[in-house]
Amino acid sequence: MDLFVICLIALLAAIVTFxxxxxxxxxLLPAFALFIPTLVAVAATAVVHLANNLLKVLLVGRKADRGxxxxxxxxxxxxxxxxxxxxxxxxxKRLLSSNTSSAKVRIR
Numbered sequence: 001m002d003l004f005v006i007c008l009i010a011l012l013a014a015i016v017t018f019x020x021x022x023x024x025x026x027x028l029l030p031a032f033a034l035f036i037p038t039l040v041a042v043a044a045t046a047v048v049h050l051a052n053n054l055l056k057v058l059l060v061g062r063k064a065d066r067g068x069x070x071x072x073x074x075x076x077x078x079x080x081x082x083x084x085x086x087x088x089x090x091x092x093k094r095l096l097s098s099n100t101s102s103a104k105v106r107i108r
Contacts, residue, residue, distance in 0.1 A: 002035045005035070006031070006032060006035055006036075009027070009028065009031040009032075010028060010031075010048050013027040013028045013031075013048075014048065014051075014052045014055075017052065018052070018055075018056060024045075024048065024049060024052060025045055025049065028045045028048060029041055029042065029045045032044050032045060
């Protein structure tokens with residue numbers, strides 16, 4: 001029954017986001033997290049995002065204006081690269097402070 005509910009929520013969220021253009025993660029991640037562990041819910045949300053985007057490309061990709069696509073995609077890729085960089089320097093030997101965890105993280 002849980003699997004049916006998860007699939008139904010994913011389908012309904014994908015339909016809504018097809019027309020609105022946003023909101024899939026906002027609806028899907030909390031719904032997934034109710035039934036499955038959070039890390040798995042994040043990964044499952046990413047898989048649904050990918051499938052939803054591929055479906056959109058298949059359905060309406062041919063009708064996209066190439067000029068608009070280029071004008072939006074080039075700045076979007078550059079902004080993604082800029083925004084993906086760390087906003088503050090991470091510690092080289094430990095990611096978390098010693099108060100919260102003693103796990104060491106190796107950064108190459």
